[in-house]
Amino acid sequence: MKLPRYIFPILIIAALFGGYFLRTAFTQPSTNINYSNETGATATFIVDGLKCKGTAAFFTTMYDSVPGIVGIQTFATEHKAVITYDPDKITKDSIKAIMETPVLFQDGTREQVFKCVSIK
Amino acid sequence: MKIRSRYIRYGLMTIILAQVIYLALGLGARSFEAYCPFGGMESLWGLFTAGEFSCALGPLNLSLLISLIVLVALSKKSFCGWACPIGFLGELLGRLGGKIWKKRPRISAKMNFRLKLIRYAVLVVALYFTYKTGELILRGYDPFYIIFSGFGHGSAGVISVIVTVAIAIGAFIIPMMFCRYLCPLGAVFDPFSRIGLIKVTRDESSCTSCGNCDDACPHDIPVMTLEKIRHRDCTNCLECVDACPERDTLQVRVEL
Ligand code: SF4
Ligand code: SF4
Numbered sequence: 001m002k003l004p005r006y007i008f009p010i011l012i013i014a015a016l017f018g019g020y021f022l023r024t025a026f027t028q029p030s031t032n033i034n035y036s037n038e039t040g041a042t043a044t045f046i047v048d049g050l051k052c053k054g055t056a057a058f059f060t061t062m063y064d065s066v067p068g069i070v071g072i073q074t075f076a077t078e079h080k081a082v083i084t085y086d087p088d089k090i091t092k093d094s095i096k097a098i099m100e101t102p103v104l105f106q107d108g109t110r111e112q113v114f115k116c117v118s119i120k
Numbered sequence: 121m122k123i124r125s126r127y128i129r130y131g132l133m134t135i136i137l138a139q140v141i142y143l144a145l146g147l148g149a150r151s152f153e154a155y156c157p158f159g160g161m162e163s164l165w166g167l168f169t170a171g172e173f174s175c176a177l178g179p180l181n182l183s184l185l186i187s188l189i190v191l192v193a194l195s196k197k198s199f200c201g202w203a204c205p206i207g208f209l210g211e212l213l214g215r216l217g218g219k220i221w222k223k224r225p226r227i228s229a230k231m232n233f234r235l236k237l238i239r240y241a242v243l244v245v246a247l248y249f250t251y252k253t254g255e256l257i258l259r260g261y262d263p264f265y266i267i268f269s270g271f272g273h274g275s276a277g278v279i280s281v282i283v284t285v286a287i288a289i290g291a292f293i294i295p296m297m298f299c300r301y302l303c304p305l306g307a308v309f310d311p312f313s314r315i316g317l318i319k320v321t322r323d324e325s326s327c328t329s330c331g332n333c334d335d336a337c338p339h340d341i342p343v344m345t346l347e348k349i350r351h352r353d354c355t356n357c358l359e360c361v362d363a364c365p366e367r368d369t370l371q372v373r374v375e376l
Pocket of ligand 1 (some may be wrong): 159292320336337339340341345349353354355357358359361362
């Protein structure tokens with residue numbers, strides 16, 4: 001069967017869009033930590049600086065002993081952290097302030113590693 | 121007037137390249153790396169053993185890899201000839217090289233075959249180190265990462281500069297040098313490309329054996345001697361079809 005040459009751009013665009021939408025079938029967090037079995041409110045933070053498994057793991061350590069944090073899921077490729085928290089103990093703004101706290105490095109310098117771009 | 125297939129290809133690849141640059145500038149929701157289909161290969165071991173994506177990879181890398189494998193099984197390496205930004209940049213450099221250096225040396229078929237084995241070695245090395253460490257430690261040697269991250273985090277300093285310059289010079293001298301000899305994604309596509317259903321066919325009865333198609337093929341595929349282009353390296357770029365002076369001698373068809 002003879003085909004027109006436009007078949008190639010059509011197939012490629014279909015494959016790229018198909019691949020884009022197929023991604024939801026493989027959604028998997030980069031890190032997934034539950035500090036307790038409680039339920040709570042959930043907020044999604046888009047975080048500049050959260051870009052790989054290493055930065056995602058470091059991000060979660062900033063909340064290791066913070067009261068009111070129930071769980072954290074990070075999605076590094078989307079620069080996204082989904083945080084479950086107890087609204088009676090902590091607010092979205094204080095969660096944001098924690099991630100933006102400058103970090104003390106081994107060489108004695110202090111630097112802000114993460115910056116919250118948006119909260120949903 | 122019939123538009124050359126090359127210009128349709130270049131139009132599509134320019135749009136895709138612009139998208140990648142947009143992402144590389146940090147203007148999109150994801151990093152440009154999240155769109156690399158080879159990242160899907162690099163994720164497989166981590167997903168299999170720990171149910172996790174490695175380093176900066178995610179679901180989109182894997183889903184794009186799967187959809188592109190389906191694409192290749194349908195239409196050979198059309199992704200390489202019609203969409204890949206690195207292939208596009210390499211092709212532009214190759215064209216420039218051809219204009220400046222008119223009598224570029226041609227690689228013999230035997231040498232071409234041998235050199236193509238390097239891409240399988242690159243594939244094995246890339247997967248071995250990624251699977252072993254869980255890190256994308258070969259980023260510093262990957263032109264897609266080096267170019268679009270602007271020698272960003274993970275690049276290997278002066279070695280990355282040398283690799284990029286060497287690949288650019290190589291593309292200038294040998295058309296599609298990176299795609300032919302070094303691209304590990306091309307190696308992944310090879311078995312699927314062999315079965316690719318949509319391919320160029322040649323009508324022997326109207327072929328005058330002028331050799332224009334052989335000269336036009338950037339992958340040195342001997343089109344003039346074949347009835348169906350089953351060759352694993354064919355990107356369905358249609359350069360041979362455009363170059364053929366005999367109407368409908370080379371056609372795009374669905375053939376086994
Ligand atoms: S055989 Fe024709 S379509 Fe295939 S790569 Fe060569 S020029 Fe392009
Ligand atoms: S360019 Fe056309 S006519 Fe010339 S050898 Fe190739 S298929 Fe035959």
